Amino acid sequence: MLPSDLRDRLAEALKGSRADYAEVRVEHTRSTRVAFRGARLEGAGESVDGGGCVRVLSRGHGWGVASFTALDGIPAMLAAAEEMSRAIHLERPVRLAEMPRREDVSVPAVDGDPREVPLGEKRRLLEHLNGLMLAVSPKIADTGASYFDNWTEWAFANSEGSWLYEVRPEIGLSAQATARDGDTIERSLESLGLRHGWRSVQDREGMFRAAAERALALLAAPTVEGGTLPVVLDPRLAGVFVHEAFGHLSEADFVYENPEARAMMTLGRRFGSELVNIGDDGSAAGLRGTLPYDDEGTPTQRTPLVDHGVLVGRLHSRETAAAMGEAPTGNARAIDFRHPPIVRMTNTYIEGGSGTLDDLVRDIPLGVYAVDAVGGQTYLENFSFTAAHGYMIRGGKLAELVKDVTLAGNLFQSLAAIDALAGDFQWNQMGGGCGKGGQFPLPVTEGAPHVRFRELLVGGEVAA
Amino acid sequence: MRIALDHVFDRIGRRAEGADALIRSESQLTLRFETGRLKESALRQETGLNLRLVTGGRVGFAGTTDLSGIRALDDVVARALASASEGEACALAWPAATRRDPVRTFDDTVAGLDVATLAALGRRMVDQLARDGWQVSASVDRYVEETTFANTAGQIFAYRSTAVAVSADVTRVKGDDVLMAYDDVTAMTVPAGVELDAAVARIVTRMKRGERVVEPPEGKLPVLFTPSGSECLFLPLRQALSGKTVLQGISPLGDKVGEPAFDATLDLVDDPLHPGRTASRPADDEGVPSRRLPLIEQGVVRRFIYDLETAARAGTASTGHGRRGTFGKPVIAFSNLALRLGDADEAALLGAVGQGLVVEDLIGVGQGNVISGAFSHPVALAYRVDGGEITGRVKDAAVAGNAFELLKRIRMVGREGKWIGGSRLVPPIVLDAVSVARR
Numbered sequence: 001m002l003p004s005d006l007r008d009r010l011a012e013a014l015k016g017s018r019a020d021y022a023e024v025r026v027e028h029t030r031s032t033r034v035a036f037r038g039a040r041l042e043g044a045g046e047s048v049d050g051g052g053c054v055r056v057l058s059r060g061h062g063w064g065v066a067s068f069t070a071l072d073g074i075p076a077m078l079a080a081a082e083e084m085s086r087a088i089h090l091e092r093p094v095r096l097a098e099m100p101r102r103e104d105v106s107v108p109a110v111d112g113d114p115r116e117v118p119l120g121e122k123r124r125l126l127e128h129l130n131g132l133m134l135a136v137s138p139k140i141a142d143t144g145a146s147y148f149d150n151w152t153e154w155a156f157a158n159s160e161g162s163w164l165y166e167v168r169p170e171i172g173l174s175a176q177a178t179a180r181d182g183d184t185i186e187r188s189l190e191s192l193g194l195r196h197g198w199r200s201v202q203d204r205e206g207m208f209r210a211a212a213e214r215a216l217a218l219l220a221a222p223t224v225e226g227g228t229l230p231v232v233l234d235p236r237l238a239g240v241f242v243h244e245a246f247g248h249l250s251e252a253d254f255v256y257e258n259p260e261a262r263a264m265m266t267l268g269r270r271f272g273s274e275l276v277n278i279g280d281d282g283s284a285a286g287l288r289g290t291l292p293y294d295d296e297g298t299p300t301q302r303t304p305l306v307d308h309g310v311l312v313g314r315l316h317s318r319e320t321a322a323a324m325g326e327a328p329t330g331n332a333r334a335i336d337f338r339h340p341p342i343v344r345m346t347n348t349y350i351e352g353g354s355g356t357l358d359d360l361v362r363d364i365p366l367g368v369y370a371v372d373a374v375g376g377q378t379y380l381e382n383f384s385f386t387a388a389h390g391y392m393i394r395g396g397k398l399a400e401l402v403k404d405v406t407l408a409g410n411l412f413q414s415l416a417a418i419d420a421l422a423g424d425f426q427w428n429q430m431g432g433g434c435g436k437g438g439q440f441p442l443p444v445t446e447g448a449p450h451v452r453f454r455e456l457l458v459g460g461e462v463a464a
Numbered sequence: 465m466r467i468a469l470d471h472v473f474d475r476i477g478r479r480a481e482g483a484d485a486l487i488r489s490e491s492q493l494t495l496r497f498e499t500g501r502l503k504e505s506a507l508r509q510e511t512g513l514n515l516r517l518v519t520g521g522r523v524g525f526a527g528t529t530d531l532s533g534i535r536a537l538d539d540v541v542a543r544a545l546a547s548a549s550e551g552e553a554c555a556l557a558w559p560a561a562t563r564r565d566p567v568r569t570f571d572d573t574v575a576g577l578d579v580a581t582l583a584a585l586g587r588r589m590v591d592q593l594a595r596d597g598w599q600v601s602a603s604v605d606r607y608v609e610e611t612t613f614a615n616t617a618g619q620i621f622a623y624r625s626t627a628v629a630v631s632a633d634v635t636r637v638k639g640d641d642v643l644m645a646y647d648d649v650t651a652m653t654v655p656a657g658v659e660l661d662a663a664v665a666r667i668v669t670r671m672k673r674g675e676r677v678v679e680p681p682e683g684k685l686p687v688l689f690t691p692s693g694s695e696c697l698f699l700p701l702r703q704a705l706s707g708k709t710v711l712q713g714i715s716p717l718g719d720k721v722g723e724p725a726f727d728a729t730l731d732l733v734d735d736p737l738h739p740g741r742t743a744s745r746p747a748d749d750e751g752v753p754s755r756r757l758p759l760i761e762q763g764v765v766r767r768f769i770y771d772l773e774t775a776a777r778a779g780t781a782s783t784g785h786g787r788r789g790t791f792g793k794p795v796i797a798f799s800n801l802a803l804r805l806g807d808a809d810e811a812a813l814l815g816a817v818g819q820g821l822v823v824e825d826l827i828g829v830g831q832g833n834v835i836s837g838a839f840s841h842p843v844a845l846a847y848r849v850d851g852g853e854i855t856g857r858v859k860d861a862a863v864a865g866n867a868f869e870l871l872k873r874i875r876m877v878g879r880e881g882k883w884i885g886g887s888r889l890v891p892p893i894v895l896d897a898v899s900v901a902r903r
Contacts, residue, residue, distance in 0.1 A: 033792060038712055040777075045547035047791045048528040048539070051510065065506035069529040077507075084505035087579045091501075123550050142712040178714050178835075185714055185836045226840075226864075226901050257499040258599050260637030338508055375831030379844045381642050382859070384828035406832065408842035408862055412640055459840035459862045459901065 002028045002050075002153045003071070007165075010157040013074045019056035019064075019082050021096060023158035024074060025295060026052040027337045032114065034122050035146040036130040044123045051337040056081045057096070062088030065340045097321040097328045099298060101161040106292045110169050110197030114149035117198050122147055125201070126173075129208045133177045136212035139219065141180035145208065147201070148172050162297050170194070170288070170443065172431040173201050175208045179215035186218035186403065188388060189374055191431030193288045193443060214389060217401055224390055224402040224458055230367035231407065231456040232360050237387055239428045239446025240373035242278055242350040245383040245411050246271075248436070250280070250305050250313075251331070251343040252320035264381075269311045272415030275353060278306040280315055282330050282346030287427055287445040289346035293330065296341050300330035309415075317343050335439040342437050345444050352425030352449035360420050360452040367393035368458050370405050384408045406459035414456060422450035465489065465612040465622070468513065468531055473614065475541045476517060480548075482558050483517035484615035486749050486788050487531075490607065495579065497586050497602040497632075500594060505579055512790025513537075515544045518556060523773070524548025527791040556772045557781070558617035564746040564753045567737045571653045574626035575608050582606055585660065589632040592664045598671070602632040611745075619751040627742045627886060628654050634667055641677070643857070645670035645845065646692075646825075650886030652740045670824060670845060678848050678856030680902040685820040686875060687863060687898040688813050688849070691882035691890040693823035695830075696839040698803075698890065700867045701732075703835050705759055706796050707770035707785075711778045714835055716868055717765050726763040727874035731804035733758050734769065736784065742886030743799040750786035750794055757783055771796045802889035806877025815852040816876040816894045822847040822854060823863060840864035864899040871895070 003009070010024050028050040035042035051069040054077050058064075064085030066077040114122075130145035152168040172193040179186050190211040194200050233241060248254070255261040282300025284290055293299055296318055305313050316324070317332035320343055332341035361369065369391040376385035390405035391398045409417075425447060433441025465487045476483050489511040496504040516525040524547030530536040586604040593600045607627040614620045631648030647663040647670075649655040689697060700716075709715040717725060736745055736754035747753045750772045758766050770778065771786035771794050787797035808816070825844035832839070842862045847854045878892035 031791075041550070041552040043523075043525060043547065043552075043793050044550040045524065045526055045792075046543050047526060048530050048536075048543075049791065050530055062502060063504040063506075065504060067506070067508045067510070069510045069512070070532070072532070080507055084507065084579055087583070088502045088505055090503070094503075119546055119550050142714050178712075180714060183716065185716070185833065187833050187835070226862075258635070258637065260597070260599075261635075264637060264640060338510065340504070340506065375828060377828040377831070379644070379827045381640060382827060382842060382844070384831075384842045386828060386831040404832070404838055404840055406828070406840040406842075406862070406864075408827070408860075410640075410860065457842070457860065457862065457901070459842070459864055 002026060002155055006155055007157070007163055009074065013078055014157060014159050016075055017056060017078050017082065017159060019058045019085060021057040021159055022054065022078060023156065024052060024054050025337055026071065026155045027152055029150050029152040030115065031148065031150045032119065032122060033146065033148050034126045036126055037144055038142050039134060041123065044119055046119065053334070053337045053340060054078050054081050055340050056085050057094055058082065058085050060090060060093050061085045062090055062094065063340070067338045094319055095322040096318040099160070099318060099328065102297060103163050104292065105165045107167045108169065108195065111200055112198030114171055114198045115151055129173070129175070129204065132205055132208045133175060133212040136209065137216050139179050139181055139216055140177055140212050142178040144176035146174045156297050158297060164293055164297055166292060168291065169197065171196055171201055173204055173207070174431050175211040177212040177215040179219050181219045184219050186215050188215035188218065192429055193431035194429055195288055195290060218389055218403045221389070221401040221403045224368060224405045225392065226458050228455050229458050230364045231453045231458065232357070232367065232369045232393070233451045234371045235424065235426045235448045235450060236372045236428045237370050237385065238350060238448035238451040240376045240385050242448060243345060243348050243434070243444065243446045244376035244378045244385055245414060246278055247280070247345045247348045248378045249411065250315055252314045252316045252324060253343040256320045256323045265311065265314065267311050270309055271306050271311050271412070272309045273418055274308050275421055276306055276309045276415060276418055277351040278349065279304045280331070280345050280348045284347045287347045288429065289444040294332045294341065295334045296332040298328045298330040298332065300346060303329045315343055315345065317341065333442060335442050339439050342439065344436060344442055345434065347427070347445040347447065349447035350451065352423050353421030354423040356422055356424065357450045360422055360450055361393050361398060362396045364393045364396060368405065369393055369398055370407060381411045383411065408457045408459060414453060417454045417456065418451060419454050420452040425449040468537060469612060469614045471534065471537050472515060472541060473616070475538055479545060480517040480519045482556065482616045483515065484558060484751060485513060485515045487511065487513050487612045489610045493582065493606045495582050495586055495604045497590050500590050500600045502583055502586065513540060514788045514790050515540055516793060517544050517548060519545060519548045521553045522548045522551040523554050523556065524551045525793045529790060554773055554776050556776055558615045559619050559751045561618040561620070562753055564621065565737055567744050567746055567754065568739050569623055569625040569652065569744050571626045573654055574606060574628055577606050577654070585630050585655070588657065588660055589630060589664055592661070593632060593634055593667060597636055599635045600632065605629040613749065613751055615751050621747060623746055625745065627652055629886065630655055630660060632663065632667060634671055636671065643671065643674045645674065650742060650883065652742060652744065673847050673854055674845065674857040676856040677859060680858035680861035680900065681819065681821060681848055682900055682902050684897040685900050686817045686894055686896055687820055688817050688822045688892060688894045690822065690824050690892050691884060693825055694890055694893060696826055696841060697867045697871060699830060700834050700837045702798060705768050707768040707774045707778055708796050709835065710768050711774055716835070716837060720765045721767065723765060724763045725765050726760060726871045728763045729806065729874050729877050730760055730763045730871060732760040733802050734798050734800065735802060736799035738800040741800040741883065745799065748784040748786045749788040750782065752782045752784035752786065754784055769796055769798065800887045803891055805879050805881045805891045808876050808878045810878065810880065813876055813878050813892055813894055814849055814854065817849045818852055820849050821858070821863070821900055822849060826863065837866040837868035839867065861900060861902045864901065870898060
């Protein structure tokens, strides 16, 4: 638990700071982790993680940041951060966008407080779910099953007089099945991450069975036919696409001090076909990337990024917003007290259109239906993502299951290549998270319908 | 920190048959240069305790960053006991008090570095990279750590370690084309000026070679993987050499000990006693003394690496590869991992490629079915080679293959190795018949 007199202690410490701007974030997290590997328990236990981060800015100088695990040293850490800030001289000073003073306390209701559930019960739930994977086939050579819950108390105070206190709960499950037949090894993953309670992880048997059954099916699946082909993404992979391929470029810290990047991301530029609408919404109800305030104390909001194919917005911290003369969007986030906030996504989405998957596939003679994501990475305007599996599309119908489906492309070309979106939008409540600047995993959510591209580069072995 | 450990062991008393604990205090100072100017300076100070105990034959563990007093320490012990009551049985072989080979892990100069000195290291990189149209970022990190270990078998020790990492990257945007190059120097001591200058030269070379964009080649081609571009080959190898992967029955090398699984030029050694590297330490985080361990010799798989628990379950001894964080239980991790360097210079390597590709960096390594060895990645930075010479940068191309198959035929190994992250020595390497696709 955070100390009851924390607010007064932070106010006192901030009063002693000579910096032009100072803030303190303090967190305390109690977590449970249970993990099985194969038939064996890897471990079950609770941990305590806590500490703080101070960040100060003096006019004409740079940021000084100090993070720490010993809470009795806050005034000393503020002093150290001030000294570091003053050691940096800037010709163009860092400015922060205006933010009204705020006081707020936010404790969300969860469906069953995980702190009240005994460790043994959490172990039994996971043992049952892991057993379902092992029972699918003797060819399931290995499994990984995990359960986690975090109960984070978060407090924020700054020299402008703001005081915020939140409880940030998280809970989740993950399933990994490895099937082996001789030298052929295939793996399949499923995960779930929610800002909710114990009841939300009940009745999740389907997710564990699906992981094992898919790994088994992939043993016999051929490698996808590589090449430049029409591709349909399922909503999960389409969500990863919008996050990786577009979302990261819309983070203003990529462009705000880089004139060329700024030109590339000029508001008003056409980015994709008329059909494409993209945004980010940290205030959407009940999602993993949802929070009332970001880690600078800015309220989260819905931010349209692409409207009918035209770039209309970007994601900001107070610093990037001031530098670009735009408004903060509540996207300054830190994974924990060890790090200062940087510009990050929350819940990123591409809006749905109309029709069904069948409608998207019907007029493709040869193509790939790529399903679910096991990973994705952007390299500026180029991106790569790996589907969990896929199906060839032949003669307008889904055909055989295929593996090793890796998709690559250029942001501008691929957004322009989107020629249909189905009407089946969904939010993907997966576990894991986003990585940037050494901060991983940040809880985010992605939302999308089935999306069709006229063509994308599908990786695979090529003929000699 | 010894006082905290003593309290924890006192508190456990007779409630456990055995226990070990590690406290690590870390201090990291980071300077971040953005678009050519020092922008942020950050200090991170963190202390964590990781405790493991065995009671009734069952293993439990707990961790905390709260070392503020007796109540917090008692809470860790209570949580470890609760974890053991749900835990799995395992007969851990706690290492007894033994002699540890001396290895230098600490440098006084590094520990005493101030912001101004660190800033000068970063500025040296930034200033040399300044060009019209180049966005230069850099970061300088200084680490000082203190590790204290004790177990109930009498193994007790403490050591300090240091590291400095200096890195820089250049981004050049022209229209919709983005060219990016990165390099770093990471070691236990402060890097010498010549080392920083060499990193700058490598970045400049990449930017120059990337200037002209050419059509990618296509087909099954010889490819030169530079140290920064070869992770797709060596990540599956590292996973397959972990005793954990072997124990789970999913290592492609699990049944290949004593067999020539790779080209005879492939030698791989794990060496925690290597002087001056960032993963050097007198013993691992479970108290097992460090020793140099050949893993692959002339292409023949010699052994896998183990921590205490995996070794107990596999019926073997720990090789001294347990690594602990504050939370959870120890995991298997390599220390300094070195591949044997060859003797070819860059011209010879490019000559060996003839018509093909140089891969400096790939996108998305680590995604997908890594342990199978299969990879397929678009290039982040790669050059086309014609007639043994680099003719330009290729975009919109992907390389694919299987690491375990490709490493059976190594065409040539270079002499210019690089310590990736300060603890993995990787040479440039030319492989045959890598699948190259374009769009």
